[in-house]
Amino acid sequence: MTKGSLVNYIWEIKKKSFRWLENNRGFIVVLIVLPLSFFFGLFFRLQKWFLRLLYSAPKKHDERVSQIQTKVILWGKQPRNERKLMCTSRPNWQSLSTTFFRKDLCHKISIPLYDILELNEKAMSVKVEPFVTVGQITDYLVKRGYTLAVCLEVAEATLGGLAMGVGMTTYSQNVGLYQETVVSYDVILGDGSLVTATRSNEYSDLYYTLPWSHGTLGFLVCLELQIIKIKPHIKLEYIPIEGKSKYCELIRHISGANDKTFKTPDYLEATVFSKEKAVIMVGNFADVPQGEKHKINRVSAFYKPWFFKHVETFLEKGRDYEYIPLEDYLLRHNRSIFWVVETMIPFGNNILFRWIFGWLLPPQIAFLKFTTTPGIRAMTFTKQVFQDIVLPMNKLEKQIDKAEELFNIYPILIYPCRIYDHGPHRGQLRPPRRDQMVVKSNYGMFNDIGIYGVPQKVKDKQRFDAVKAMREMEKIIKMEPFTRFTRDVGGYPFLYADTFMTRKEFEEMFDLEAYEKVRTKYKANGAFPHLFDKTKPEINVFQIGEEYADPF
Numbered sequence: 001m002t003k004g005s006l007v008n009y010i011w012e013i014k015k016k017s018f019r020w021l022e023n024n025r026g027f028i029v030v031l032i033v034l035p036l037s038f039f040f041g042l043f044f045r046l047q048k049w050f051l052r053l054l055y056s057a058p059k060k061h062d063e064r065v066s067q068i069q070t071k072v073i074l075w076g077k078q079p080r081n082e083r084k085l086m087c088t089s090r091p092n093w094q095s096l097s098t099t100f101f102r103k104d105l106c107h108k109i110s111i112p113l114y115d116i117l118e119l120n121e122k123a124m125s126v127k128v129e130p131f132v133t134v135g136q137i138t139d140y141l142v143k144r145g146y147t148l149a150v151c152l153e154v155a156e157a158t159l160g161g162l163a164m165g166v167g168m169t170t171y172s173q174n175v176g177l178y179q180e181t182v183v184s185y186d187v188i189l190g191d192g193s194l195v196t197a198t199r200s201n202e203y204s205d206l207y208y209t210l211p212w213s214h215g216t217l218g219f220l221v222c223l224e225l226q227i228i229k230i231k232p233h234i235k236l237e238y239i240p241i242e243g244k245s246k247y248c249e250l251i252r253h254i255s256g257a258n259d260k261t262f263k264t265p266d267y268l269e270a271t272v273f274s275k276e277k278a279v280i281m282v283g284n285f286a287d288v289p290q291g292e293k294h295k296i297n298r299v300s301a302f303y304k305p306w307f308f309k310h311v312e313t314f315l316e317k318g319r320d321y322e323y324i325p326l327e328d329y330l331l332r333h334n335r336s337i338f339w340v341v342e343t344m345i346p347f348g349n350n351i352l353f354r355w356i357f358g359w360l361l362p363p364q365i366a367f368l369k370f371t372t373t374p375g376i377r378a379m380t381f382t383k384q385v386f387q388d389i390v391l392p393m394n395k396l397e398k399q400i401d402k403a404e405e406l407f408n409i410y411p412i413l414i415y416p417c418r419i420y421d422h423g424p425h426r427g428q429l430r431p432p433r434r435d436q437m438v439v440k441s442n443y444g445m446f447n448d449i450g451i452y453g454v455p456q457k458v459k460d461k462q463r464f465d466a467v468k469a470m471r472e473m474e475k476i477i478k479m480e481p482f483t484r485f486t487r488d489v490g491g492y493p494f495l496y497a498d499t500f501m502t503r504k505e506f507e508e509m510f511d512l513e514a515y516e517k518v519r520t521k522y523k524a525n526g527a528f529p530h531l532f533d534k535t536k537p538e539i540n541v542f543q544i545g546e547e548y549a550d551p552f
Helices: 003-023 025-055 058-076 134-142 159-164 204-209 244-255 290-295 307-312 326-330 340-344 351-360 365-370 374-383 393-406 466-474 503-509 513-521 531-535 541-547
Strands: 086-088 107-109 116-120 125-128 146-148 182-188 194-197 219-229 233-242 267-274 277-286 320-325 385-392 412-420 443-453
Touching: 025 351, 058 107, 058 116, 058 182, 058 219, 116 134, 125 134, 134 146, 134 159, 134 326, 159 219, 182 204, 194 204, 204 513, 233 244, 233 326, 244 267, 244 277, 244 393, 244 412, 244 443, 267 307, 277 307, 290 320, 320 326, 340 443, 385 393, 385 412, 385 466, 393 412, 393 443, 393 466, 503 531
Parallel strands: 086 107
Antiparallel strands: 116 125, 125 219, 146 219, 182 194, 182 219, 233 277, 233 320, 267 277, 267 412, 385 443, 412 443
16 A cells, blocks of 8 residues: 555544544534533532632632742752743643643643632622632622623633733623723733832733733732622523614614613623524513512523523524523523534534433533643634634624625624723724714724634535634635724734634734833843743644645
């Protein structure tokens, strides 16, 4: 057998294996992945409980931070040519990023900070250590009558990870991105010094560049976040709309994009089920009237329909409302990880499955990453899409068209969000353009478009070039026949997901002027990886994209 024929034979075996896995993924997930994920999650929860038992002591926060400073200072005493760039020792599989940064090439520093430190009801803020999770803080605050102003729907996400990356939610049309709700950051710099960065103190330049920096400017050791008062329930109104222009215009209107004086609801989102059909959800804090107790719906209960499937029923039922306990609402997409679990378990929303196996959901994201081999990574990267992109809401119709043209994946998530104009070079996001600004305000109304799932071409066994599609969506391409979209309209991809840009293209999309100055000023150069290097895929996306573009 020649070398060429051997390579072809191995490739055919790989394709047949992947095809078998793809065709039988639902049963494999139920019989193998979910049980293993459950025990993995149980072990992980016990481990976190043990770590909190061992390390949890808010009064020892300063002592633990001092120990981290000592580790950084000791690193700095190594000969310059022997120093590796620093990163946290937290394993890649514990993060929500789809990429696997090469931490094995770095000097890893342990950051054992898992505590909620202080609730300040007068200042309406809470201080936390960076590895406090969304689930942990939600449980803590809701019992006390509060929630974070921006609270992600995925319980496993860490508050520090969101602060160094980006986050938004259905309250963001009122307050903006997660970073706008940060009161202060406590950060250990590359020389071991500890500073507190706020909007107005001497470290304000650091304050504005820490978001979207992904741990490349220092080690975050404490975070103070804005909270809001709540009521026990959300009155959620479901508004089904037929006609793309109609639902796009209505969500612009309700979000206040057309008029800043319009009283926006507490929570607002839309799920687009086809180009012409969507359901807009309008939520407000509420007490349940005595005569409407029957309209309470605990949407996150394991036996309930997945939330997006429940929402879809209103396309037929028509406009209606119900009352959802706040914690259920905040974690409404957690069980099905929006609609990602449907790609893994196509029959997962079946009533029998929910009652028998629903308690096993969601599969632990950490477990899925922990068990991801290079082959699985290559296959999922080219056959599935996981993208959140921030785009101006005045281009919403074009977003829907472009997403269908490139991916043809439904549902699509729409979260309205303010992007504030903090002035030029005040972080990695550029100020909104004049045509994107809400009249007589200091912000533009943008939105997150969430595209998750398997492209229709992959389902139809047609050739799908993931790299070409995402590069076109990122709109960085200058060569025909590509069109530029995300950058041309003034948007940004979330960097937790795979990006497909060269360094030059990355610098064109993001404003790195302040970031580069801060890296020099606060001793990050030579101490921490650069943002581009930290967030780029660890695989050769162009080679793998071409290799796996053909259907199996």
